[in-house]
Amino acid sequence: MSLTTIVAFLLVDLLLVITPGADWAYAIAAGLRGRSVLPAVIxxxxxxxxxxxxxVAGLVVIVASSAGLLTGLTITGAAYLLWLGFGVLTRPATVGAAEDLADSPGRVILRGAGTSGLNPKGLLLYxxxxxxxxxxxxxxxxxxxxxxxxVLHMALCGVVYLVVGVLARIVLAAKPQAARVVSRVSGAMMIAIGGFLLVERLAG
Known part of the structure; x- marks a missing residue:
């Protein structure tokens, strides 16, 4: 494989990763809620x-080519995003609020894995x-x-989402009201994306 091919992949993939979506919304929300955004990014x-x-196992193509499996994944992912977004929207975060620091790193990691792992758009990207x-x-x-x-895609996601979460925390640290607004926007984004995925799959 040539270096040119790898660089071309990185450039295209970077454009996709820096496009705001459910992952961005979760990284921002986690940056506002926790002591560290690292568990969310992990x-x-x-x-x-x-x-x-x-x-690598060749199963992605099988899942993507099966209408039933893809529909099931989409509905599950959409429902998860709706649930997560509703929680963020109804409990908007302020940086370092005591109740927001209660979540264990393990729970934050699991929610992050669910956000990206249940997003059918991630499957279609692969x-x-x-x-x-x-x-x-x-x-x-x-x-x-x-x-x-x-591995390259995961590395790009790790860097971009870490920057997004940290910047959200730093920029909004002294602006609790703005932090709540951004948190609500993040929750609304999750709900909108989840709703779009659900309608798109059911309408199809």
Missing amino acids: GLVAGYAGYTVLA VSLFPQFIDASAGWPVAAQTALFG
């Missing part, structure tokens, strides 16, 4: 680690983006190329 990356394992950069004549096994792209 959780988000863990969700994509699951997709990477499935992709199905639609990765094959465009896999070169069967490169001398690398397809599974190895898929694993490399998965």
Whole structure:
């Protein structure tokens, strides 16, 4: 596999990762609620680690090609985002509030893994983006190329979401009212994305 191919993948993938979505909303909300955004980012990356394992095993294509499985994943993911967004919307965070620090890192990680791992858009990214950069004549096994792209994607997600969460915390640290507004917006984004996924799948 050529360096040009890897760089091209990174550029395209970065454009997708820096596009705000459910992951961004969770990173922002976690940055406002917790002492550290790191557990949330670890959780988000863990969700994509699951997709990477499935992709290397060839199961991602099977799931994506099965209407029943994809519908089930979409409905589950949409319901999870609606539940998570409703919680954030009704309990908007302020930086360092005592009740917001109560969540254990383990619970924050699990929520993050659920946010990215139950998002069918993540599955479709692996199905639609990765094959465009896999070169069967490169001398690398397809599974190895898929694993490399998965690791690169997880690394980009980790860096971008960490920056997003930390910046949200730093910028809003002295502005509790603004922090509540941003927290509510994050919750509304989760609800909107979950609702869109649900309507899109059921309408299809």
